[in-house]
Each structure stands twice: as structure tokens, then as C-alpha cells.
Amino acid sequence: MIFCLLYPIFSLPLQSDMEKTPQEIALIKLRSRLTKRFHKACADYGLIADGDHILIGLSGGKDSLALVELLGRRAQIHVPRFTVTAVHVRVKERDYHSDLSYLENFCARVGVPFIVRDTEIGDEVKGERGKAKDPCFLCSWYRRKVLFDVAQELGCNKIALGHHKDDLVETLLMNLIFQGSIGTIPPLLQMDKMPIQMIRPLCLIEEKDLAHYAQLSEYEQQVKLCPLEKLSNRAEIKQLIQQLERLNPNVRDSIWGAMENIKTDYLPTRVKGER
Secondary structure: OHHHHHHHHHHOOOHHHHOOOHHHHHHHHHHHHHHHHHHHHHHHOOOOOOOOEEEEEOOOOHHHHHHHHHHHHHHOOOOOOOEEEEEEEEEOOOOOEOOHHHHHHHHHHOOOOEEEEEEOOHHHHEOOOOOEOOHHHHHHHHHHHHHHHHHHHHOOOEEEOOOOHHHHHHHHHHHHHHHOOOOOOOOEEEOOOOOOEEEOOOOOOOHHHHHHHHHHHOOOOOOEOOOOOOOOHHHHHHHHHHHHHHHOOOHHHHHHHHHOOOOHHHOOOOOOOOO
16 A cells, blocks of 8 residues: 555656756767767777877867867766866868867866877878878878877877777778778787777767767857768768668667677688698
8 A cells, every 4th residue: 555655756767867958868868878889988998998098089089079078078977087288280281170169168067188180191191102092091190100209209008099989890891891891999008019908998889879978068169060971882881781771670789799709610710721
């Protein structure tokens, strides 16, 4: 009888929930899911350890903004104890950029120091034989070089990038189709020539969830987007995955599972000394 009397009271939403808008409630639920996936990635792949100083590559897009927010909030928890710094790299020859004041204020809200560095490609546009180099490769290479320089300057032992689950799945397919190799960008990568690790804490989060979170959180978009972002092989691979989803709606999960379930006994093995 007591249960019957109390049940209607317990079934009512809390006053704090009643005061929230549907968008606020959706944001809280989505933030909780993203945080759980973020923590799972950090635990499963050993991405964060006590005493780390992590440099975050902040491009200004939705993925890197979410990465700054998640790492910034996680750094405020005492175990493990680590520090983070965000750096935004501007490439002189690339006609896209972000609002620096917005990025600085965004980082300040989550307690992450923010710095800006500039770089330029210069004469590297053409290769040794005068053939034009891939512009996406050049941009990525020079931005990455600045990240390494800043990391060593600040004494950072890890660099965090905003690659999400879709990026890893797409890269696997790109390597398989265009390079003839099976590999992707791993959640944790130890650099060969320097004591720095590359980490990707968003690796278990799908891009659609990050896009929705950015919308609900009202992230500002970059002032100018990269003019080449829809002309690359990656854009075509995205379309391919969408087509594969018609056969299997969970194709991303299947491809991810395949990366952790490689059966080498059922792959071609060349006999040593034979060609």
C-alpha cells in the first residue's frame, strides 16, 4: 500500500529536469554518452597516464573542439593527474581559418591554455621532378611538424588529435583500396624518432554523434572551411560506406571489429625464399 501511494511521486520528473528545455535534456544525455565512449577509449587503449602533458591539436572544427572539451574536463579530475595545452596551427597557403578569439574563449571555459602558431609550405608545393604534391598531404605534414615542435618546446609527451571512429574506419578502407595494405590510424602510436605518443581519444565516437553534439552545444563553425575537403578520396570513401550501410546498417561496427579480429592463419603467407 505504501508503494502504491509513493509510486506516483517517484515517477514524476525531478523539478530540475522539468525546468530544462528539450534541447538541454538532449545535450545532457548526448554528453553523457560521448563521455562514456571517451573514457572507454582512454581505458581500453591506455591513452592517458599520471603525469602526462598532452598537447591538443585544435583545428577549430567540431571534432577538435569536442576533444578540447572532453580532455579539459577530464584533466580536472585528480586521477590520473595530467595537464593539457591546445595549439592552433595556421597554414599561410591555405584559405581557411577559425575565429581565434572564439577558440581562446572556448579553451578558457574548460581550463585549457591556448596558443597559436603559424607555418607555411613555401617551395614544397612541387616535388623533385616538378610534379605537384598532394595539397592535403602537404598541409597535414606541415601542421603535424608544428605540433611536434611545440610538444618538444613545452615538454609534452603526448599529442592528442580529434580523429573519430569514422576516420579510423575510412582510413582502413583507403589503405586497402588505394595502397594495398591493411592498417589505419591507431588510437595510440609511439613515434620512432622522439619520445612522443600520438593519441586519439575520440576513436570510439561516431562522427554523427559529434556533429549532433556540436549543434546542441552551439559550437561556432570555422570562418572558412577547407576548399578541398569534399574533393579528396576520403569523401568518396564516405559515400562508399553509406552504400555499404544499405547492406549492413552496422557496417562501421563490423569493420571496427575486423581490425581487432585479424585471423592471420586465414591470410596468404608466402613461403620464405620463394617468389
